[in-house]
Amino acid sequence: RYGPMTTPTHPLALAPVTAPPATVDGFVKEFLRELNTGQGVALSRSTVNDQYLALARTVRHYLMARWLETTRHQRETKEKAVGYLSAEYLLGRQLGNALLATDLGEIAEKAMAACGLDLVTLRAQEVEPGLGNGGLGRLAACFVDSLATMSIPCIGYGIRYEYGIFKQTFVDGRQVEQPDTWLSLGEPWGFPHPEAAVQVDFGGYTETYRDGDVERTRWVPSWNVLGLPYNYMVPGYQNGRVNTLRLWSAQATKAFDLAIFNAGDYAEAVRAQTFAENITKVLYPEDSTPQGKELRLQQQYFFVACSIRDFINQVMEPGFDLHDLPERVTFQLNDTHPVIAVPELMRILVDEHKWEWDEAWDVTKRCFAYTCHTLLPEALEVWPVDLLGRLLPRHLEIIYQINDAFLAEVRERFPNDELRARSMSIVTDYPDRSVRMAYLATVAGMKVNGVAALHSQLLADKVLPAFSEYWPEKFTNVTNGVTPRRFLRLANPWLSQLITDALGVGWVTDLDRLAELEPYAQDEDFRKAFREAKQTNKERLYALLRARDGIELSGDHLLDVMVKRLHEYKRQTLKILHIVSLYEQIIHERVDPTTITPRTVVFGAKAAPGYRLAKEIIYLINKVGETVNTDPRVAGRLQIAFPANYNVTLAEKLIPAADLSEQISLAGMEASGTGNMKFALNGALTIGTDDGANVEIRQLVGDDNFFGFGMTEPEVAALGASGYQPGSYYESNPQLKAAIDLIASGAFSGGDRNAFEPVVSNLLYHDRFMALADFASYVDAQAAVEAAYADQEAWSKMAILNVARTGFFSSDRSMRDYLSRIWRA
Numbered sequence: 017r018y019g020p021m022t023t024p025t026h027p028l029a030l031a032p033v034t035a036p037p038a039t040v041d042g043f044v045k046e047f048l049r050e051l052n053t054g055q056g057v058a059l060s061r062s063t064v065n066d067q068y069l070a071l072a073r074t075v076r077h078y079l080m081a082r083w084l085e086t087t088r089h090q091r092e093t094k095e096k097a098v099g100y101l102s103a104e105y106l107l108g109r110q111l112g113n114a115l116l117a118t119d120l121g122e123i124a125e126k127a128m129a130a131c132g133l134d135l136v137t138l139r140a141q142e143v144e145p146g147l148g149n150g151g152l153g154r155l156a157a158c159f160v161d162s163l164a165t166m167s168i169p170c171i172g173y174g175i176r177y178e179y180g181i182f183k184q185t186f187v188d189g190r191q192v193e194q195p196d197t198w199l200s201l202g203e204p205w206g207f208p209h210p211e212a213a214v215q216v217d218f219g220g221y222t223e224t225y226r227d228g229d230v231e232r233t234r235w236v237p238s239w240n241v242l243g244l245p246y247n248y249m250v251p252g253y254q255n256g257r258v259n260t261l262r263l264w265s266a267q268a269t270k271a272f273d274l275a276i277f278n279a280g281d282y283a284e285a286v287r288a289q290t291f292a293e294n295i296t297k298v299l300y301p302e303d304s305t306p307q308g309k310e311l312r313l314q315q316q317y318f319f320v321a322c323s324i325r326d327f328i329n330q331v332m333e334p335g336f337d338l339h340d341l342p343e344r345v346t347f348q349l350n351d352t353h354p355v356i357a358v359p360e361l362m363r364i365l366v367d368e369h370k371w372e373w374d375e376a377w378d379v380t381k382r383c384f385a386y387t388c389h390t391l392l393p394e395a396l397e398v399w400p401v402d403l404l405g406r407l408l409p410r411h412l413e414i415i416y417q418i419n420d421a422f423l424a425e426v427r428e429r430f431p432n433d434e435l436r437a438r439s440m441s442i443v444t445d446y447p448d449r450s451v452r453m454a455y456l457a458t459v460a461g462m463k464v465n466g467v468a469a470l471h472s473q474l475l476a477d478k479v480l481p482a483f484s485e486y487w488p489e490k491f492t493n494v495t496n497g498v499t500p501r502r503f504l505r506l507a508n509p510w511l512s513q514l515i516t517d518a519l520g521v522g523w524v525t526d527l528d529r530l531a532e533l534e535p536y537a538q539d540e541d542f543r544k545a546f547r548e549a550k551q552t553n554k555e556r557l558y559a560l561l562r563a564r565d566g567i568e569l570s571g572d573h574l575l576d577v578m579v580k581r582l583h584e585y586k587r588q589t590l591k592i593l594h595i596v597s598l599y600e601q602i603i604h605e606r607v608d609p610t611t612i613t614p615r616t617v618v619f620g621a622k623a624a625p626g627y628r629l630a631k632e633i634i635y636l637i638n639k640v641g642e643t644v645n646t647d648p649r650v651a652g653r654l655q656i657a658f659p660a661n662y663n664v665t666l667a668e669k670l671i672p673a674a675d676l677s678e679q680i681s682l683a684g685m686e687a688s689g690t691g692n693m694k695f696a697l698n699g700a701l702t703i704g705t706d707d708g709a710n711v712e713i714r715q716l717v718g719d720d721n722f723f724g725f726g727m728t729e730p731e732v733a734a735l736g737a738s739g740y741q742p743g744s745y746y747e748s749n750p751q752l753k754a755a756i757d758l759i760a761s762g763a764f765s766g767g768d769r770n771a772f773e774p775v776v777s778n779l780l781y782h783d784r785f786m787a788l789a790d791f792a793s794y795v796d797a798q799a800a801v802e803a804a805y806a807d808q809e810a811w812s813k814m815a816i817l818n819v820a821r822t823g824f825f826s827s828d829r830s831m832r833d834y835l836s837r838i839w840r841a
């Protein structure tokens with residue numbers, strides 16, 4: 017199947033693959049060839065999109081030799097690899113990162129200029145692949161970047177959604193979703209490999225049969241689809257390494273069902289194809305509440321079945337003994353979305369390879385590890401047994417058998433403790449008979465980790481207490497991290513240059529070296545340069561928002577940024593209450609506006625399309641913004657911007673410009689957060705609760721360089737247990753009451769007192785995430801922010817110390833932790 021049919025004789029055909037010359041002339045030549053013979057157009061007649069595609073393919077040429085070499089080296093050395101299984105990869109634009117990885121930025125810029133083109137314009141033409149919802153998907157993208165940069169073998173496996181996360185627009189202040197057509201102008205980064213397509217079965221029934229003197233089970237599926245892999249390059253940072261991200265696209269097994277076609281029903285035959293292709297049509301836009309939809313389960317099984325088959329049949333050498341699989345791979349489960357991989361591997365070993373159950377279970381257990389990303393009970397995935405039985409009957413049987421064996425073990429260790437056994441059952445009967453995927457992952461995984469210290473502790477103590485008692489050594493923590501390549505070096509060239517001038521370039525792959533910046537906080541010239549970089553970033557952002565959204569921002573304001581998915585637990589409402597309160601105090605002349613620190617607040621947030629209250633909160637933010645921004649009484653003091661469609665590309669412009677990072681979730685709710693890390697690394701100060709990785713950020717940067725506020729997790733738990741009454745906070749705090757009353761008065765809705773009723777009544781009568789309880793403390797912390805910002809020299813010191821002390825949050829460090837605690841790759 018592979019290799020030449022005849023022996024080559026030409027010296028070029030015998031030579032190893034090499035990259036084109038890394039010179040301006042070499043680059044121009046490659047680019048024009050791509051434009052002319054690849055894109056089929058003359059430079060003089062080419063569009064910006066032609067030019068972008070040709071440029072992307074040119075950069076690909078420079079990566080190709082490294083990619084082939086990485087793959088060859090991997091085949092030869094058979095080093096243990098990480099198989100990262102994730103339903104989401106929120107990659108962001110590829111071109112800039114590829115130029116950085118190859119160190120071709122300057123050459124490309126000059127080469128484009130020599131062709132009369134502008135590199136910045138061409139880069140802006142790229143549509144980012146938004147194949148994820150938020151933090152979980154972006155984390156996967158950071159992790160594969162770090163693994164490539166650290167030369168660790170990894171294949172990322174996922175889904176090539178035809179439509180990624182929806183494009184958000186606002187119509188009269190309300191969110192309207194539009195399809196994300198990221199493939200429509202051509203997509204130069206994916207390499208389809210139809211020769212490596214994999215068949216995936218669904219439906220049908222199981223039956224037993226005799227195989228010699230053993231009785232075996234087989235699955236008789238009723239339909240199938242084909243998984244077509246697209247390979248994407250994951251370049252390491254200037255290290256000659258390119259790992260692979262393999263994303264699967266669903267196709268019909270046969271383009272036309274001949275039987276139906278011959279019977280004359282052409283339309284029916286084509287319909288089968290459409291049906292199959294639906295599987296990878298669209299990313300589910302829920303970021304915390306799994307919907308339990310059949311198509312979603314199809315997606316999950318589809319991509320893990322393809323991936324496991326691919327790893328065994330294509331990545332492993334022919335004749336490989338599957339007993340050695342745990343020595344060659346760890347499949348890391350990015351949340352529960354890929355957990356159906358566990359019964360799938362069992363099925364392959366037991367049904368196809370005819371292994372004994374115990375033998376198969378022993379290997380399977382050593383192949384998987386599970387990362388949990390949440391604490392919200394409604395975010396824990398469960399699949400109804402009847403749905404599983406219909407779609408994957410054999411997998412359901414295997415899950416039952418895993419559960420039976422596991423519960424037998426529990427009963428043996430804890431006799432006469434049926435309650436315990438029930439509480440640990442993978443299959444539950446309430447409210448409907450269903451499979452708890454987090455339990456399955458915990459039973460099957462050799463390790464279970466949370467994503468920040470506090471989260472891992474709460475995961476063990478509150479979400480999976482029976483399991484952490486049963487297997488204390490299985491539970492561990494790996495605090496999340498972010499890639500310094502994309503989120504510092506690429507996103508913030510000015511600060512990067514300052515750091516490099518001070519420390520040399522080594523920090524890009526060794527972020528602990530940022531600690532050496534510490535003395536520079538005391539250096540007046542450095543502080544001045546630091547402020548200038550921040551100012552440059554603000555101007556760059558304001559220019560972008562003007563061009564992108566028609567938003568006019570001006571002035572030398574404190575830039576206060578809250579960007580993340582819209583969710584009640586993240587408490588965008590707390591932020592808006594603070595803004596409304598500031599506004600209310602000014603217009604009612606409770607404060608002298610000239611004493612208020614001028615502040616620009618920027619929001620970015622998508623709401624899940626079916627999440628009603630989240631969408632009402634978006635509406636509220638937009639309406640408050642409209643009112644505040646046009647009120648002359650607050651002009652020059654307070655302005656609000658809510659650019660639509662927050663995504664990775666916008667984050668790269670927003671984060672470097674921020675002075676203040678809002679990380680204000682209710683303690684015990686945000687598993688980790690990763691935006692919080694990006695802001696601190698870019699020299700923003702955090703106003704935040706003791707939640708997720710905020711706790712670790714605060715410890716590292718020090719209390720003096722962090723604006724902490726709000727209840728701690730135990731305080732939240734105690735308040736909840738005592739019966740939380742939001743109304744009492746409203747009644748007893750005049751400032752809070754005035755803010756809520758102003759919203760309810762119609763002041764932001766042209767007099768309509770009902771406009772925000774869902775948000776207001778939720779706050780007053782439910783407030784599940786206790787925004788009112790933390791309001792007073794938040795307002796105090798914001799006052800401390802204003803006081804600190806008034807002294808720019810002191811503020812700059814604090815900001816520089818944030819940069820110097822947050823090198824820990826590199827995803828390279830996360831990878832080292834996974835390696836030593838979990839993968840041992």
Ligand code: NBY
Nearest residue numbers: 149151152303304306389467687688689690
């Ligand atoms: O994962 C996030 C956490 O909220 C955040 O605290 C953490 O930093 C980050 C990385 O560990 N979780 C998250 O982004 N979750 C999702 O995006 C998500 C997506 C889909 C579904 C559930 C959650 N789903 O069930 O379909």
